[in-house]
Amino acid sequence: MLLRDNVYESLRADILSCRLAPGDDMREQELAERYAVSRQPVREALLRLEREHLVTVQPRQGYRVNPISLSDARDLLRFRLALEPACVAEAIEHAPDKTLQALDGFRSFAGNREDFITYNRAFHSALAHASGNRRMAGALCDLIGQADRLVRVSLANVRDHDPTQLVAEHGELIEAMQRRDRRRAATLIKAHIQQTEKRVLPALKRNAVIVEEKNT
Structure with missing residues (x-):
């Protein structure tokens, strides 16, 4: 599995399991450190999750786990x-x-x-x-x-x-x-x-x- 898919699956699982709770703010650098990767695969994973309506991009502020x-x-x-x-x-x-x-x-x-x-x-x-x-x-x-x-x-x-x-x-x-x-x-x-x-x-x-x- 490609690295970006590993990050995507891990991040998605953390959101769906509420380890990252609805309403939580997220930043690329913090997530990169969490998953021990560079920021690029984190950014790609977040954009995929935005298309699934699990994440919202907040300009100049980072990202947020969508409330339910x-x-x-x-x-x-x-x-x-x-x-x-x-x-x-x-x-x-x-x-x-x-x-x-x-x-x-x-x-x-x-x-x-x-x-x-x-x-x-x-x-x-x-x-x-x-x-x-x-x-x-x-x-x-x-x-x-x-x-x-x-x-x-x-x-x-x-x-x-x-x-x-x-x-x-x-x-x-x-x-x-x-x-x-x-x-x-x-x-x-x-x-x-x-x-x-x-x-x-x-x-x-x-x-x-x-x-x-x-x-x-």
Whole structure:
């Protein structure tokens, strides 16, 4: 992998994991020291992240990690609502039995909050790749990755977070997919994403790094 891609991946991961939090100011020299590189690959990485709407360039001041807006969070989840059911349908139609059986590894979960975020991302990424459609899987995995910081910020505002219900929903979806029941699987994955929106958006509203959408 080229050096500039290493820097881009590291910086993107730090933003999505909230190690660089929404609203944080960044400077090229400080980031170059952080990743032990020159400023050029840092600048290239920041410009790529600006195109992904994760970073804003501030003339003569540096860069800022974009706050999370409610409208952008809603848009992301609605895009996922359109794309993930299509990936599930493709997986049911075309995935080999062994691919669907491998989803059994996600029927249970044990760990802390950070472990759950990793588990949840891995599960939904597995659904994306099970589709066998590289373009859809790539787009969905990007959405899932960007949703990580939504999940982190929202979980920080949920007391006594219990993942049991979410893991149970995953199990029901796995059952439907392994039976190749397209109608049941479509109902389950849509309901799962809609419930995510109902949990995440109210929690995001309570966080100081959220910005309200502006009327245009």
